[in-house]
Structure formats: structure tokens, C-alpha cells
Amino acid sequence: MVPRGTARSSLLASAVDLIAAHGVNAVGVDAIADRAGTTKRTLYQHFASKDALVAEALSANSTTWHERVSAAVAARAEDPEGQLLALFDLIGEDAARPAYRGCVFVNAAADLPDPAHPARPVASRHKQRLLDFLTERTSRLGVRDPQRLARQIKVLLEGVVATALVDPGPQPAQDARAAAEILIMTEKGAS
Amino acid sequence: MVPRGTARSSLLASAVDLIAAHGVNAVGVDAIADRAGTTKRTLYQHFASKDALVAEALSANSTTWHERVSAAVAARAEDPEGQLLALFDLIGEDAARPAYRGCVFVNAAADLPDPAHPARPVASRHKQRLLDFLTERTSRLGVRDPQRLARQIKVLLEGVVATALVDPGPQPAQDARAAAEILIMTEKGAS
DNA sequence: TAATACATATACCGGTCGGTGTACTTCGTG
DNA sequence: CACGAAGTACACCGACCGGTATATGTATTA
Secondary structure, three states: OOOOOOHHHHHHHHHHHHHHHHOOOOOOHHHHHHHOOOOHHHHHHHOOOHHHHHHHHHHHHHHHHHHHHHHHHHHHOOOHHHHHHHHHHHHHHHHOOOOOOOOHHHHHHHHOOOOOOOHHHHHHHHHHHHHHHHHHHHOOOOOOOHHHHHHHHHHHHHHHHHHHHHOOOOHHHHHHHHHHHHHHHHHHHOO | OOOOOOHHHHHHHHHHHHHHHHOOOOOOHHHHHHHOOOOHHHHHHHOOOHHHHHHHHHHHHHHHHHHHHHHHHHHHOOOHHHHHHHHHHHHHHHHOOOOOOOOHHHHHHHHOOOOOOOHHHHHHHHHHHHHHHHHHHHOOOOOOOHHHHHHHHHHHHHHHHHHHHHOOOOHHHHHHHHHHHHHHHHHHHOO
């Protein structure tokens, strides 16, 4: 029994949670509707298909993810270099949990081989936003090629996530953070 | 149909291909049996369950992967540093293809949230073998901490794979290779 | 030659998949 | 109050899921 007019957002929240926990393909529309406290019929009155619901849920997840990360990073450091390194600590804390499930958007891309699936551009956009976030910081470091440094830091972050997905633990994040420090220092020195 | 005594290996090969193409959860035992030119009944005479078949197929895939990569790397360079960097070129060539599907073992880990699934240790072992391969090379560089450098290079490689899974292209591999060069050079200088 | 192991074809099991049809109730608003 | 939109309950669809039963054929080997 969901209050009037909240069925849609309940369904989205339910989809976000279940997709994060089990993956896009492993969760069914029945489970999403049940967890939202509504029915499958209502789900299909708000969303054209499961694919459309998945895309919208991932999009919402992306927005909250960036808000949460921006706030957490800002709370840990003021300077751009400190914020970039704080990202590794943040992800490292998640990645150390035994049931770590990696990045929802990478997993979604792996689950959806069809490049035409509506959720694929959502994942792509999420990663672009992350890259923008990083580039904004590297641009204030006074290095020669801020874009490339941002891409390299992003590769390190993605590597931490993928590595910890197979073998959860704090090690990858620590190693990657140290690598990022070296990259930043080297680029600063060569500027 | 299938010659005597080859049903089992045909089923394994079929499972390897289909899992790589569609993911563990998205492929059914019927499809695996059909592609192998045999039947589901025969499949269950050779494997206790789908999970067991999946684990064995991934294990076989891991073996051939390492053989193929070792040979390809050795063909491109003699020295350990050249071999390490050649790995980025190799993966970069795969990752540039539009339909790039990432790492089968990482995808399997994402597809199988249950840590007790028999395929999970197979993925873990695959990554350990990769780390051993890298450590063997970093140990001959004369650096202070070869183990850590190997882990850092592995994080870079995993990052290339994950990044290209969402947005295929040659860029991540190039960036990661350049980052690896800096890490190696820095560690060598500090030794 | 007879026995046995391997592979075949085909049908079936209960359950779940994404998606729909239909009829009923509840609510906010004109 | 009356109307229409929103939500509910529930049965249903064809297709597929992992896994099994049964019965037949065939090649190797003792």
C-alpha cells in the first residue's frame, strides 16, 4: 500500500536497489514491483518496458552517486590533489567489504551486450560525468595535460573496482592511490 | 553428429564461446547443448549441473587465455619491461573493437553475487595467475617493491578493460600504458 | 557374440520470465 | 455529487529456465 502518487518513485527506488544487489538480468519485474509495494500492472502503467525502467533507474542512480561522491570528497579535502586522492579512499572503503559488487554501470554494460539497449548510453554518460569531475580537479594542478591525467586516474579507479569485485579488499585502492600520487607528482614536475 | 568421445569437449567449447558472448546468466543449457551439436541429456551425463559446467568452462578458458597471452607477449618483446608494456598494446587491440565485452572472469564475478558459486574461485585463480605473470616480470626490473608494482600494473590493466567495456576504444590502453611507463621508471629510479 | 558405456531423440516437470487483459476500488478535482 | 485518473488484485499468455524420465541406437571391448 503505497500512498497516492508515489508508486512511480517507489518503483524506481526498488529497481535501483535490486539492480545494484543482483544485476540487471538477474532481477525480474515481479521482484521490483513487490519490493516497491505495488503490482506489475502499475509498473507497466508508468514504464513502457523493463528496459525503459532499467534505464531510468540507472540514470537516477547516477545522479545520486555523483551527489554523494562530490559531497564526501569535499568533506575530506579542500585542494584538488587531496580530493583526487580522497576518491581512492572512498572507493577503497566500499571495495573492502566482502560482498562488494563493483560498479553498477560497468556491470550493466556487461549484462547488456546489445549496444542499442537504452541503458548503455546511461552508463556511458555516468562515466563521462566522472571524467568531468576528475578533469575539473586535474585542471587546477598546473600540469601539462590535465585531460590525460584525468583519464589515467579514472583508469586506476575503474581498475580498483574491477579488481575488488573479484577479490574484495583494501589493497587495490591503496596501490592505486600510491600510483596516482606518482602520476600527479611526475606531471607536476614536468610542467 | 558429434564423433564419439568428443561430446564433452564440444560442450566445454560451446560453453566457453557462449559465456564470453552473452554472460553466464544470459546463456541457457539448451543453447550450450545445441551449439555443441548434442543434447541437454548428454550435457547432464558429463556435468553435474550448469554451475559445474560453467566453472569448468571458465577454468579451461583461463588456461588458454594465459597460454595465448604469454605467447603473444613473448613474440613482441624480450625484456621484462617491454613485455609488460606489450600487454597494454594487446589488450588495447581487443578493447578497441566496438563489440568489446571486457573480461569474462570479471563479468562472471559480477553475474554471480553468491560468493559460494563454484565459478568464483576460478575467477580468483585466473587473476592470481595474471598477477604471478606480472610479478615475474617486475621482479627482473631491479625495483624496490616488485609485488606492489605488479599489483599496480594489474589495476591499470583491469581499468582499461572496464573502461573499454562501457566505451570501447584504444584510448584507455594508451593512457594506461603511459602511466605504467611512469610507474616503472619512477620505481627504477628510486631503487 | 554378448555386454556395456556412451550418445541419441523426445517429452516432460515445476517454476519464472516479460508483458497483457479485465474488472474492481479508491481518490482528487470540477 | 459525479467523473476520470490512479492503483489494486489476479488470472493469463507464450517462451524459456534448470533438470529429469524413458526408451532406443551404436560403437567399443571383453
